[in-house]
Amino acid sequence: KDRPRVLSGIQPTSGSFHLGNYLGAVRQWVDLQKDNDAFYMVVDLHAITVPQDPKELRENTRISAAQLLGAGLDPDHCTLFVQSHVPEHAQLAWVMNCLTGFGEASRMTQFKDKSGRYGAESTTVGLFTYPILQIADILLYQADAVPVGEDQRQHVEITRDIAERFNTRYRPTFTVPKPYILKETAKIQDLQDPAVKMSKSASSAKGLVNLLDDPKASAKKFKSAVTDTGTVVSYDEEEKAGVSNLLRIHSALSGQSIDQLVAHFEGRMYGALKTELAELFTEWVTPFQERTRTYLDDPAELDRVLAIGAEKAREVASQTLETVYDRIGF
Ligand code: ADP
Ligand code: NA
Numbered sequence: 024k025d026r027p028r029v030l031s032g033i034q035p036t037s038g039s040f041h042l043g044n045y046l047g048a049v050r051q052w053v054d055l056q057k058d059n060d061a062f063y064m065v066v067d068l069h070a071i072t073v074p075q076d077p078k079e080l081r082e083n084t085r086i087s088a089a090q091l092l093g094a095g096l097d098p099d100h101c102t103l104f105v106q107s108h109v110p111e112h113a114q115l116a117w118v119m120n121c122l123t124g125f126g127e128a129s130r131m132t133q134f135k136d137k138s139g140r141y142g143a144e145s146t147t148v149g150l151f152t153y154p155i156l157q158i159a160d161i162l163l164y165q166a167d168a169v170p171v172g173e174d175q176r177q178h179v180e181i182t183r184d185i186a187e188r189f190n191t192r193y194r195p196t197f198t199v200p201k202p203y204i205l206k207e208t209a210k211i212q213d214l215q216d217p218a219v220k221m222s223k224s225a226s227s228a229k230g231l232v233n234l235l236d237d238p239k240a241s242a243k244k245f246k247s248a249v250t251d252t253g254t255v256v257s258y259d260e261e262e263k264a265g266v267s268n269l270l271r272i273h274s275a276l277s278g279q280s281i282d283q284l285v286a287h288f289e290g291r292m293y294g295a296l297k298t299e300l301a302e303l304f305t306e307w308v309t310p311f312q313e314r315t316r317t318y319l320d321d322p323a324e325l326d327r328v329l330a331i332g333a334e335k336a337r338e339v340a341s342q343t344l345e346t347v348y349d350r351i352g353f
Pocket of ligand 2: 056057100
């Protein structure tokens with residue numbers, strides 16, 4: 024390893040990524056690919072923890088990969104692949120299942136949130152153990168850093184615990200990874216309910232900004248974002264959660280600091296912030312959609328990129344698995 028390793032993944036669940044996925048994770052992936060040995064994947068194994076239609080899953084996996092390229096991932100600077108193309112993920116996951124305590128897995132708050140939505144009888148064991156598959160995803164690549172949103176912090180923490188446990192029980196084998204979470208964009212909130220995070224499963228249609236939607240429709244969502252009864256554009260996460268969320272999104276897209284933005288909007292009301300944000304978003308998303316479409320219009324090229332990615336990923340993954348099997352006594 025001559026450069027730090029970075030690894031992350033995104034679910035293909037609903038085709039289009041949302042703005043939280045992009046600002047919270049994918050944007051950092053693009054930045055980190057330059058100076059790191061970066062592995063990024065579309066985690067289709069994670070998608071089947073909840074019911075999926077085969078045709079849609081296949082299509083959404085491709086759409087997801089195309090969006091990652093559209094967002095700026097460069098196959099010459101990172102390894103982009105589909106999780107199910109690398110069988111070592113499922114193989115190492117079993118080992119991780121046998122190292123993780125039931126109690127410690129039960130403390131994962133995402134499971135509590137998500138399972139509540141489906142009820143006990145329709146909740147799969149896979150949804151419960153998905154953080155353990157994620158432990159395998161990360162450790163297979165000996166990742167130093169995992170760029171994710173705040174909602175994934177707990178899963179990186181448990182990955183660290185299990186890596187240390189394996190290293191102690193057998194002998195030093197795994198790199199203990201750190202989460203890479205940028206404070207400003209770690210938690211993009213729903214535009215209609217700024218108390219909760221923007222999410223494809225929990226947000227209303229109006230609160231969720233999908234990157235592949237018609238930019239005009241998204242612009243409308245920014246313009247009708249829920250704020251508060253005040254008038255002064257200022258940053259206050261408690262009292263002005265909606266405005267603060269819009270300021271953070273603006274800052275991420277424009278590169279201006281929150282302080283600069285507050286000064287910029289002085290004497291103007293929320294409408295000015297919303298209108299400007301709608302324009303900024305449209306300016307960014309239009310070329311993003313064009314680039315994404317180029318990859319979708321050339322299935323052979325997309326296949327080629329993903330095949331090369333899978334091969335590069337397998338080289339690393341198979342080596343780790345071989346070492347692990349040996350240490351365990353297989
Ligand atoms: P979702 O959380 O919408 O189901 P994923 O689980 O595939 O999507 O998450 C992909 C990445 O996007 C993860 O790193 C996650 O932390 C990040 N992410 C998801 N929602 C948000 C959000 N509202 N704000 C910031 N990051 C987010
Ligand atoms: Na790189």
